[in-house]
Amino acid sequence: MKNYHTHVAVPQGGYLCAVTRADWERVAAAPGMIPCFGVHPWHAAEVEPAALAFELDQWLARFPTAGVGETGLDNSPQHRATHEAQLLLLHIHLGAAFRHERTVHLHGAQAWGELTEILRARHRQGTLPRCLLHAWNGSHELARELLQLGCIFSVGLRELRHPRAAERYARIPEGRLFPETDDCPETWEQTLALLAALRGPLPLC
Numbered sequence: 001m002k003n004y005h006t007h008v009a010v011p012q013g014g015y016l017c018a019v020t021r022a023d024w025e026r027v028a029a030a031p032g033m034i035p036c037f038g039v040h041p042w043h044a045a046e047v048e049p050a051a052l053a054f055e056l057d058q059w060l061a062r063f064p065t066a067g068v069g070e071t072g073l074d075n076s077p078q079h080r081a082t083h084e085a086q087l088l089l090l091h092i093h094l095g096a097a098f099r100h101e102r103t104v105h106l107h108g109a110q111a112w113g114e115l116t117e118i119l120r121a122r123h124r125q126g127t128l129p130r131c132l133l134h135a136w137n138g139s140h141e142l143a144r145e146l147l148q149l150g151c152i153f154s155v156g157l158r159e160l161r162h163p164r165a166a167e168r169y170a171r172i173p174e175g176r177l178f179p180e181t182d183d184c185p186e187t188w189e190q191t192l193a194l195l196a197a198l199r200g201p202l203p204l205c
């Protein structure tokens, strides 16, 4: 099983996501990993959007198997001030992922509802790329809607240890929920074990 969202090259392989523009060279050069190019919403205010859009197009053309990300929205109080910049960058990433037919890795801390509205609107317009919602901790009702939009999810130890993990994740069908380690590669084995335990005898929907 590959690691569906990490920022550190790992032995099991998987999707290695950039956090800043300065990461792209390192991400592209990591052996055994699928590179993802993007700028994390925490750094949205640090980039010039038009230049980023241009470069993202170029890099995706150069790396035909690469993904897009990390991008998304973060509505937690310490990141709320850059909301407009985050939104603009999110649309740049979603547009590039759609045009190049790549998966986009989305961050949505305290913003799953807003993010779902954006994805729903793109789905209606026929411009929604394949989306992976990373560190997913939204409700099952929201997950059900996102599943209908074709989205997939990844979760790590932090999410799987939450008291509501079973309610949130056990009913997401096989093939739509994947393990990730984000910044903590040492959590891999435990993440796999908890994810397998969650699958248990509960019915899928």
Ligand SMILES: [Zn+2]
Pocket (backbone or CB within 6 Å): 005, 006, 007, 017, 070, 134, 182, 183
């Ligand atoms: Zn991440």
